[in-house]
Amino acid sequence: MNCLAFVPTKQGQATKAGLEAISYAARHGAHVTALVVGPLTGDGGMGSAGASNVLHVTEDLQDEGQIARAVAAAAQSLGASLVVAPHDHVGRAVAPRVAVRLKAGLVPGVTSPVDGNTFQRNVFSGKAMAHVQVHTDVKVVTTTPNAFGADQSGATAAVEVFGVDAGPARLKVTGFESSSEDGSVPLPEAVRVVSAGRGLKGPEHWGIVEDLAKALGATTACSRPVSDMGWRPHHEHVGQTGITIRPDLYIAAGISGAIQHLAGVNQSKVIVAINTDPEAPFFKAADYGIVGDAFEVLPKLTAAVQNLG
Helix, strand or coil: CEEEEECCEECCEECHHHHHHHHHHHCCCCEEEEEEECCCCCCCCHHHHCCCEEEEECCCCCCHHHHHHHHHHHHHHHCCCEEEEECCHHHHHHHHHHHHHHCCEEEEEECCCCECCEEEEEECCCCEEEEEECCCCCEEEEECCCCCCCCCCCCCCEEEECCCCCCCCCCCCCCCCCCCCCCCCCHHHCCEEEEECHHHCCHHHCHHHHHHHHHHCCEEEECHHHHHCCCCCHHHEECCCCECCCCCEEEEECCCCCHHHHHHHCCCCEEEEEECCCCCCHHHHCCEEEECCHHHHHHHHHHHHHHHC
């Protein structure tokens, strides 16, 4: 089975979610060719994740429609029966366009390996799993970040320039400003997340959250009320109406555990809840619970982590 994996890059390297998309296909018998658009350093780490070769569109395309044309053209030239992209903000925009161009069935947010024509994905905010059958000759899927992990074999993939007529751009990017000044991992890709809610009582107290996150090498997040009040930026809001995450470790301090918040984090491998209210709903969903004041607990956790280092 020939597979084309569209892999977003950052500073010339494949993103973690992109590497996971490659590994997803490679682990299950696919011969994987990766396609990247824009600046690239070496093979961007894609050979180690399982790509046999890399097609490089040297033009830095910013319009998702142009990227979709490039991906579709590459898939057709390879005779790919499977096209994979990460289920991030770029992949979610590109994959449906590619599916239309290739007259292919689309399954977004896949969470399990390919089993013939059947793909598994979460539905109802992760409360159930759907098994979706696709019978088109070409299939397009997006892979959920942190669902599979990325291989690291140490191999290197051959890189060749791929020329394509991407057509005119309907979108022009005139500037870029990173939403994360500290260079932390984006929330959907983070393996450790420290989050807090209204129990922190104000944005001036967020230092204790950031200190623990720094000690753990984690990304910070927050509940919806916190972002709505402007205490934290909206891109940190996790929940049903925000970002859905599935880290290895999720620490929630001062968050009661409303169902809308739990829907966005309930796929985390380990959940730690910290709250002064022993009846807080979050404790029912947590693997570990600490009944205590976040202002006392978080600094102690930070000190303990630092002592371990």
